[in-house]
Amino acid sequence: MTDATHDPKAHDAAQPTAGSSRTHAVPTRRRTWLRLTGVALLVAGAGLSGCANLNMLSSEVTTFGSWPAERKPASFAFDRLPSQQARLADQEAVEKMALPALQAAGFVLAAEGSKPDVLVQLGARFDRQQRSPWDDPLWMNPWGPRWGMTPWAGPRWRYDPNLIRPDYQREVAVLIRDRNSGEALYEARATTDGATQGSPAIFSAMFSAALQAFPATQAEPHLVRAALP
Numbered sequence: 001m002t003d004a005t006h007d008p009k010a011h012d013a014a015q016p017t018a019g020s021s022r023t024h025a026v027p028t029r030r031r032t033w034l035r036l037t038g039v040a041l042l043v044a045g046a047g048l049s050g051c052a053n054l055n056m057l058s059s060e061v062t063t064f065g066s067w068p069a070e071r072k073p074a075s076f077a078f079d080r081l082p083s084q085q086a087r088l089a090d091q092e093a094v095e096k097m098a099l100p101a102l103q104a105a106g107f108v109l110a111a112e113g114s115k116p117d118v119l120v121q122l123g124a125r126f127d128r129q130q131r132s133p134w135d136d137p138l139w140m141n142p143w144g145p146r147w148g149m150t151p152w153a154g155p156r157w158r159y160d161p162n163l164i165r166p167d168y169q170r171e172v173a174v175l176i177r178d179r180n181s182g183e184a185l186y187e188a189r190a191t192t193d194g195a196t197q198g199s200p201a202i203f204s205a206m207f208s209a210a211l212q213a214f215p216a217t218q219a220e221p222h223l224v225r226a227a228l229p
Contacts, residue, residue: 057192057202059209061224065176065186067215073106074117079177081121094124097200098174100229101207105214116179123173124206126197128166169193172206186215190224201228 084091099109102120110116169191176186188210192202208226 055228056225057205057209057228058223058225059190059192059206060221061188061190061209061212062219062221063186063188063210063213063217064219065184065215065217067176067186067217073214074108075110075114076102076107076118076120076176077110077116077179079119079121091122093200094122094203097124097204098122098172098207100204101174101211104208105211118185119177119179121173121175121177124171124203126168126170128168128197167193167195168197170198170202170206172203172210174207174210186217188214204229 078095080088080091098120102109107118107120170193171189171191174186174188175184177184190206190210192198192206194202205226205228209224212224212226
């Protein structure tokens with residue numbers, strides 16, 4: 001029977017020598033975990049970006065006026081039209097929605113009984129319209145008739161009962177006047193549209209968009225994004 005012998009040369013060959021490097025293969029399980037981690041991070045980043053977009057509202061804005069370059073925003077008071085005073089609760093709700101935008105522009109609500117620097121008039125409204133697939137000659141509206149098929153029927157024009165869908169156009173307006181002279185110094189309007197009449201958060205974001213560039217003006221309609229509160 002032959003005795004097993006130990007070969008020192010073979011042992012030395014298995015050891016790394018000085019100045020040499022050895023590349024270790026990453027185990028398959030670890031590589032899979034790393035790939036999954038990378039995918040998870042990408043998905044999480046996309047989710048955060050999507051959430052950020054969902055919290056933003058785009059409004060079409062127009063602004064006019066000649067606010068003096070040397071004049072700083074100061075105290076203000078709301079100026080209500082007689083029709084607005086007749087519906088005081090509704091108007092106070094509009095003023096509450098616009099207040100954060102005015103404060104962000106640098107204005108401060110004057111204390112009751114004090115004389116404000118400017119007077120601010122506000123307006124907010126929505127119009128309801130009925131839309132039908134015939135508004136688009138190609139019937140590309142997602143709620144209109146479309147070509148399709150079902151498991152129990154062949155290809156055909158599939159009828160959608162929701163052919164008529166309400167569409168709402170929303171608008172807010174801000175007019176800032178000098179209290180002493182009554183001169184109109186700044187006017188801003190913002191509009192959006194959608195499938196609902198809107199909410200306080202939507203109208204608040206629209207006021208923010210309207211005053212976002214104050215005191216700069218741009219008479220051409222342009223899109224402005226503002227965060228929903």
